Structures are given as structure tokens and as C-alpha cells.
Amino acid sequence: MKYYMGIDLGGTNIAVGVVDEDFRLVGTHSVPTGRFRPFEEVVADMARAARDTAARCGLGLEDFGSVGVGLPSSIHPKTGRVVFANNLGWRDAPFVEEFSKHIPKPIHVANDADCAALAESLAGAGRDYPTVFMVTLGTGLGGGYVHHGKLFLGGSGLGIEPGHITIVHGGAPCTCGSPGCLEAYASVTALIRETIEAMAADPRTLMRDICGNDISKVDGRTAFDAAAQGDGAARGVVERYIGYLATGLRSLITIFRPHAVVVGGGLCAQGETLLAPLRAKVAKYLYAADIFPPPDIVRAGLGNDAGIIGAALLETQAVRDS
Numbered sequence: 400m401k402y403y404m405g406i407d408l409g410g411t412n413i414a415v416g417v418v419d420e421d422f423r424l425v426g427t428h429s430v431p432t433g434r435f436r437p438f439e440e441v442v443a444d445m446a447r448a449a450r451d452t453a454a455r456c457g458l459g460l461e462d463f464g465s466v467g468v469g470l471p472s473s474i475h476p477k478t479g480r481v482v483f484a485n486n487l488g489w490r491d492a493p494f495v496e497e498f499s500k501h502i503p504k505p506i507h508v509a510n511d512a513d514c515a516a517l518a519e520s521l522a523g524a525g526r527d528y529p530t531v532f533m534v535t536l537g538t539g540l541g542g543g544y545v546h547h548g549k550l551f552l553g554g555s556g557l558g559i560e561p562g563h564i565t566i567v568h569g570g571a572p573c574t575c576g577s578p579g580c581l582e583a584y585a586s587v588t589a590l591i592r593e594t595i596e597a598m599a600a601d602p603r604t605l606m607r608d609i610c611g612n613d614i615s616k617v618d619g620r621t622a623f624d625a626a627a628q629g630d631g632a633a634r635g636v637v638e639r640y641i642g643y644l645a646t647g648l649r650s651l652i653t654i655f656r657p658h659a660v661v662v663g664g665g666l667c668a669q670g671e672t673l674l675a676p677l678r679a680k681v682a683k684y685l686y687a688a689d690i691f692p693p694p695d696i697v698r699a700g701l702g703n704d705a706g707i708i709g710a711a712l713l714e715t716q717a718v719r720d721s
Contacts, residue, residue, distance in 0.1 A: 405711030446501030476556025512541030514709030
């Protein structure tokens with residue numbers, strides 16, 4: 400049996416998993432990340448967590464050909480350096496060089512959203528489709544494109560950044576520094592902002608009751624929960640949010656023409672409440688939809704394990720490149 404090891408580094412936790420040759424998780428382990436600690440300390444913790452996870456599965460590092468890592472950043476394809484991980488405070492950090500001091504094995508590194516897309520394409524909701532575009536809805540908006548089992552990283556090798564296509568000229572500022580990005584309108588952060596603004600404009604909205612009139616407790620579910628109870632202000636928030644997301648997806652679908660779009664991240668827990676109107680809004684204005692049917696838009700199937708599984712399977716991509 401061949402085993403793969405994957406590490407998914409997040410702002411809150413370092414999650415590590417062992418995956419077998421059938422893409423099944425054998426075991427997982429996680430430790431706190433500790434945001435904005437020295438880069439070297441976090442990398443050392445990642446290496447220790449990798450060794451501990453292998454031991455928990457009755458394995459040693461000698462049982463793995465390599466280690467795959469998903470990071471919340473673009474990665475320089477030749478040097479393995481982190482370009483910018485804003486949630487960790489890392490910029491131009493020599494990740495592969497530092498990690499190799501602790502684990503002297505081949506290290507495969509990719510953006511965490513690309514890892515999730517790879518996992519969903521090979522082992523999750525997209526496994527029956529030749530080409531898959533994934534979008535992850537969370538604090539930011541990420542995603543990746545997998546074409547016939549191969550992760551698309553573009554000419555630069557940095558991957559794609561679907562959250563930073565422009566959907567509103569001169570629009571709301573984005574964390575990347577540009578105005579009007581899809582992420583500024585269709586991330587969960589944007590949904591929370593819109594919810595709080597709607598609450599301020601309507602003192603009678605049920606959204607106030609759901610969060611106990613405490614804006615610090617507003618989350619991605621608040622507007623959806625109130626809308627399900629018939630609250631007009633909340634319905635407006637949800638409809639606008641889905642409209643923005645559909646606008647971005649129509650452009651991305653027109654460019655990549657995938658067989659399926661997989662929607663992941665915490666907000667996909669809304670299920671058909673999110674997906675049914677999203678499909679309708681995408682199909683209504685999608686280019687040539689009357690000739691070529693829109694792709695299937697489906698909910699991600701691997702949950703929080705997608706990043707780990709995808710990171711582990713980066714080794715399979717390296718084999719394809721050799």
C-alpha cells in the first residue's frame with residue numbers, strides 16, 4: 400500500500416493527514432498554528448505534527464516518498480518561496496528551504512485552494528467530471544481549476560486567483576489592494592459586512608434577534624437563517640450576495656468552460672438554499688447558454704479534509720510532470 404502525507408496550514412490550525420493510494424484518509428492530527436509567530440517556529444511545528452501523524456498511523460517518514468503542503472498563499476514554483484500569506488504575516492518566506500531542514504524529503508507545495516480543488520476533482524464531488532472548477536467561500540474567496548486530473552497553475556506556475564477578478568468597476572476595496580474584486584463582494588467576510596449594514600438600516604429585522612443584537616456575533620449564517628423565516632431585509636442580503644457570486648462565476652465559467660463547478664467553504668452548508676438560486680442566476684446570462692448547457696454546480700463533498708487530501712496528492716501531480 401502506498402501512502403501520501405498532506406499538511407494544510409491555516410491561520411488557526413496546522414492539519415496533517417495520511418492518505419492511501421485509494422485517496423482515503425487513514426488518519427489526521429492537528430495542532431494550533433499560533434498566528435503571527437516567527438516563520439521558523441511555525442515550520443518547526445508543522446514538521447513535528449507530520450512526524451506525530453505518521454506515528455499515530457503506525458508509519459514512519461520512511462514510508463512516504465514526499466510531503467505535500469497547502470499554504471494560504473501563492474507559491475513561487477521554482478524556489479518554493481511563499482509570495483505573501485497575509486493571514487500569517489509571511490512575505491517572500493523560504494518555505495521549502497526551511498521545512499527541508501526538519502524533513503529531508505521532496506516537498507511539494509501549492510496554494511491551499513488549489514489543493515482543495517485537486518482533492519474534490521480526484522476524490523470528492525468532482526470525481527465524475529473531466530474538468531472541474533472549484534470556488535471556496537470563506538474569509539476570502541479562493542479556487543482552482545483541474546483539467547483531466549491535472550491542476551492548472553498557469554504560465555507563471557502561481558495558480559489562479561478567482562477571488563481577484565474585477566466584477567464592479569471602482570467598487571469596494573479588496574484586501575489585495577484593488578477595488579471591485581469578487582472577493583470583496585462574495586466572500587463570507589463580504590456577506591457579514593452586508594448583513595451588518597442591513598441590520599443598521601432596519602431596526603426590526605430578524606437578523607438582530609438571531610445574533611442577539613450583537614454585531615460581533617454576525618456570521619455567514621445570520622442572513623440565511625433570517626431569510627428562511629421570511630425576513631425581507633435578510634432576503635435582500637442573500638439575493639444580492641448570490642447575485643454577486645453568480646456574476647463572478649459566469650465570467651469564470653466563460654473562460655474555463657468546466658464540466659462542473661464545485662462550491663466549497665463553510666457557506667456551502669446552506670446547500671440548495673444557496674445553490675439553486677445560484678444555478679438560476681448563472682444560467683440566465685451565461686454566454687451561449689442556449690447552445691451549450693451550463694456546467695453542473697454542486698456542493699463540495701470532502702469538507703475540511705479537502706485541503707489535507709489535496710496537499711497529499713500533490714505528489715501525483717509531480718509524477719505527471721516528470
